[in-house]
Amino acid sequence: MTKIIGVLTSGGDTPGLNAAIRAVGKSAIGDYGMSVIGFRDGFRGLMENRTVRLDSNALSGILTLGGTILGTSRDKPHKMPMGGKTMDMRDAIVEVYHQNNLDALVCLGGRGTMRNAYLLHQKGLNVMTLPKTIDNDIPGTDISFGFDTALTIASEAIDRLHSTAHSHHRIIVVEIMGHGAGWLALGSGIAGGADVILIPEIPYDVNKVAESILQRTYSGKHFSIVAISEGAMSLETAARRQKAKAELAKAKEAKAEAKETDDKEALKKAKAAITRAKMLIAQAEEEISASTQTLTTSLEAMTNLESRVTILGHVQRGGTPSPADRLLATRLGTAATHLIQEGVFGVLVATKGDQIVPIPFEELVDQRNPVSLDHPWIKTARSLGTSLGD
Numbered sequence: 001m002t003k004i005i006g007v008l009t010s011g012g013d014t015p016g017l018n019a020a021i022r023a024v025g026k027s028a029i030g031d032y033g034m035s036v037i038g039f040r041d042g043f044r045g046l047m048e049n050r051t052v053r054l055d056s057n058a059l060s061g062i063l064t065l066g067g068t069i070l071g072t073s074r075d076k077p078h079k080m081p082m083g084g085k086t087m088d089m090r091d092a093i094v095e096v097y098h099q100n101n102l103d104a105l106v107c108l109g110g111r112g113t114m115r116n117a118y119l120l121h122q123k124g125l126n127v128m129t130l131p132k133t134i135d136n137d138i139p140g141t142d143i144s145f146g147f148d149t150a151l152t153i154a155s156e157a158i159d160r161l162h163s164t165a166h167s168h169h170r171i172i173v174v175e176i177m178g179h180g181a182g183w184l185a186l187g188s189g190i191a192g193g194a195d196v197i198l199i200p201e202i203p204y205d206v207n208k209v210a211e212s213i214l215q216r217t218y219s220g221k222h223f224s225i226v227a228i229s230e231g232a233m234s235l236e237t238a239a240r241r242q243k244a245k246a247e248l249a250k251a252k253e254a255k256a257e258a259k260e261t262d263d264k265e266a267l268k269k270a271k272a273a274i275t276r277a278k279m280l281i282a283q284a285e286e287e288i289s290a291s292t293q294t295l296t297t298s299l300e301a302m303t304n305l306e307s308r309v310t311i312l313g314h315v316q317r318g319g320t321p322s323p324a325d326r327l328l329a330t331r332l333g334t335a336a337t338h339l340i341q342e343g344v345f346g347v348l349v350a351t352k353g354d355q356i357v358p359i360p361f362e363e364l365v366d367q368r369n370p371v372s373l374d375h376p377w378i379k380t381a382r383s384l385g386t387s388l389g390d
Contacts, residue, residue, distance in 0.1 A: 003034045003103040005340060007054065009068040010042035010075075010109040010116065014132045014146030015321035016329035017068040020108050023333025025054045031334075032341050037100060042073035043116060046105075047080065047089045049096045063326060066319045068108075077116050094123050104340045108132050110144070111368070114348055118361040126345040128358070130332045134317045137181035139367040140359040141350035145332065148324040150177065150316045151187050157312055158192025158225060165223040171213060171299050171307040175292045177316050178229040182371045184316070185229035190380060195224040196387040198295075200231035201371045203238035204389025206295060210302035212387035217303070224305075228295065233288045241284035248277035331356060 007024055009017050021038070028034035036054040039046040052058065052070070062069055075081070080089045097105065104126040107117045110133035117127045131138040134150035154176050165172045174194075176185040182199025189197035196212060198204045213224045233241070251273035258267035287294070292309055300307035321329070328351070335356040336349050347358035371378065381388060 003028075003032065003340070004037065004101050005034055005337075006037045006039055006046070006097070006100065006102045006105045007070070008039040008042055008046055008105070008107055009070050009072045009132075010107060010113040011072060012074075012110070012133070012317065013067045013072055014134055014317055015066055015149035015319065016145035016325035017070075017072075017108055017132060018062040018065045019321060019326045019329035020130055020132065020145065020333040021054070021069065022059045022062050023330040024106055024336055025059045026056075027334040027337040028340070029056065031337060034103075034337070034340075037102070038070045041071040042075055042109075043077050043093065044073045044075040044080065045071070046096060047075075047077070047093050049099065051100070064320050066321065074112070076112070078119055090119060090123055093120060094125060097125050102126075104128070104345065106130065106336050106340075110135070111138055114138070114361060115365050118346070118365050121346045121361060126340075128336060128339065128345055129348050129361075130329075130336060131348060131350060132329075133179075134177060134184060135179040135181050136183040137179060137369045138348070138364075139369045140348050140364045141369075142353070143328065143351055145325045145329040146317065146321070147183065148328070149319070149322040150184055151191070152322055153316050153319070154184055154188035154227075154312060155191040157310070157315075158188060158194055158227060161225060161310060162193070162223075165225055169222040169305065171224045171226060171296070171303065171305050173226040173228055173292060173296045173299070173307065173309050175228050175230065175309065175311040177312065178231060180231040181369065182229045182232070185227050185232075186371060186377050186381065189227035189386070190377060190384070192227070193225070194227035194386065196226040196389065197381055198226065198228040198232040198389045199371060200229055200233065201373065202388050202390050203233050203235045205235050206298050206302070206389075209295070209387060209389050210299055213299065213303050213305070217305070222305070226295070226299070228292055231288060233284075233291055234295075237284055237287045237291070241281060241288075244277050244280035244284060248274060248281065251277055 025036045038052045038054045040050040077090045078088045107129045114129045117129045121127045131141045131144040133144045134146045136147040161172045178184045255270035296307045
């Protein structure tokens with residue numbers, strides 16, 4: 001009997017998605033004679049049973065296209081907005097899965113997609129995910145497709161900003177995406193020759209950043225490029241957030257204990273402490289969101305050098321995927337169909353060195369892949385004399 005597999009893309013669009021869709025489809029059809037169905041707009045389209053047949057014609061000419069031909073969304077199966085309410089739609093998705101006689105569902109996405117796929121796998125569905133994100137923050141895999149393209153775009157942007165910074169004797173602070181992980185800022189900062197690189201994993205001291213820029217000025221270099229990642233924060237903000245998180249954990253423990261002992265007064269105090277801790281965390285998050293502009297203003301005042309902000313934004317994940325991302329997405333997509341044929345499910349299809357391996361969801365869900373402080377890229381940046389703000 002012909003196997004039928006479903007494919008969907010979820011979360012933010014990423015270069016290489018169409019290459020992965022193409023690889024899954026062509027390999028499934030060509031190697032195993034499978035039938036392939038695409039679901040539009042992520043898990044919402046799956047729940048609503050909005051399908052498109054992914055035959056050879058549909059898969060033709062999409063290798064170099066950016067975005068995703070299937071469309072995407074950030075809807076979660078267990079928390080989906082429905083008519084003004086948030087509902088658990090997993091049972092509806094299970095029904096659609098069986099209505100289409102699916103033998104497997106391939107989900108292309110990041111950490112959130114992997115968690116959503118895991119929840120469906122717990123419902124008995126044959127699900128797997130392929131790692132896509134420009135942030136490279138998916139645990140278990142050496143690299144995710146989309147990262148190389150974004151790294152190239154960010155590096156080229158830094159290259160171009162050098163001209164203006166040098167010509168006008170300015171500090172240019174360029175904000176780079178990362179979703180709380182510093183891979184993209186660190187890699188593009190090194191490749192683009194940034195003088196300062198600030199990442200979430202290393203809270204920065206603004207005085208040390210200013211000092212490194214002033215040292216360049218004293219040596220006759222009257223401009224600087226600062227590459228800062230989304231989520232980068234000052235030492236002060238990091239300390240306040242960490243303290244607030246510790247207070248929140250302590251308050252939650254006190255609340256649980258008060259419930260067990262039926263101590264109403266203690267329960268009231270614990271609830272108040274939780275509210276306060278959450279407010280402090282929210283304040284810290286607001287500071288982090290504004291850190292690029294705050295840093296730029298501070299550096300101009302501390303160095304007397306005109307300072308400007310450039311936020312690259314979504315341009316980093318648009319356009320034609322790089323050859324490296326097309327190759328990676330294609331390898332992962334074809335490997336996924338081989339695993340389906342072998343009956344391997346509930347896994348992330350990951351890269352480990354030169355190999356592609358399946359890793360169970362249970363080992364990865366709710367984990368992150370931050371830049372380790374002893375990573376070779378960190379050592380390289382320090383050897384170059386690049387300030388990391390610490």
